Amino acid sequence: MRKLAQAVTVILLLGYPLAVYLGLNYLPGNLLAPLLALLLLLRLLTQQQQLKALALPIFFGLLLAISSFVAKQQHWLLYYPVVMNLCMLGLFGGSLLQGPSMVERLASITEPQLPDAARPYLRKVTWLWCLLFVINGAMATYTALYTSLATWTLYNGFIAYLLIGLLAGSEWLYRHFWLTRS
Template sequence: MAAILQTLTIVVLLGYPFAVYFGLQYLPANSVAMLLAALLLLRLMLQKQQVKALIAPIVLGLALTLGSAIAKQQDWLLFYPLVINGAMLVLFGGSLWRTPCMVERLARITEPDLPDSARPYLCKVTLLWCGLFVLNGAAALYTALWSSIETWTLYNGLIAYLLIGTLAGGEWLYRHFYLKSS
């Protein structure tokens, strides 16, 4: 049952921008904030010690959603993508000061026999991810402060995921062929 709830919360939180958009359009005031807060609380309880780095953004999201409901400020819900990008920037950026860097850790999950010569490349890719998180965070902040809810939803619910998927897929393909040829 926990696995089903965990999967459900992941799917809903990935769809957070759409949940906010439709919730603000069709649900009574503050109900979307309370619903999202409940999902984040459930996610936090299910998280346990699996990935400690994900606890902080969940707690910050919980604070944003509960604060939004209490203060009756629905626009606070728009800042969660900024929190996620900031958390990922800290996670990836912090890994540059200790080995292995984040992309190397992720790469070794599927390719444990990576040569040591790949480390500089993987650190550069980690730096590239940091740049993407800065760009996404800036766009998330811009759309939260100065654009319509439709633009915010489009960027944070689709374009940001397309950018992340393109970088992840493109880098994996490049690494797969780059490392195999070297």
């Protein structure tokens, strides 16, 4: 049952922008915020141990949803992508200070015998991820403040995921090719 709850909450949270768009357009009154709060609470409670670092953005999302409901300010729900990007920036940026870099940690999951020569490259890729989180966070803020809900949904529910997927996929392909040739 726990695995099912985890899978459902992951899918729904990935669809957060679409859920907000549909909820703000089609749900009555201030019903969306408590539904999202319930979803985020469920995700927080079913979080896998190895993903505890992601508890912080989920917790802040929960606070946003509760605050939105209490203050009756539904537009506060638009700031969750900003929170996610800030938390991910903190996670990746913090790994640059404390080491090993986040990308090195992630790469070592599938390739435990990383050569020492790969470490500077993986550190640079972590910097690239930090840049992406700054850009995505800035765009999430801009779309929340100055654009329509449809534009906010397009950027945060599609374009941001596309950019993340492109960086992750192209970096993995390059690293896989580069590491096998070293």
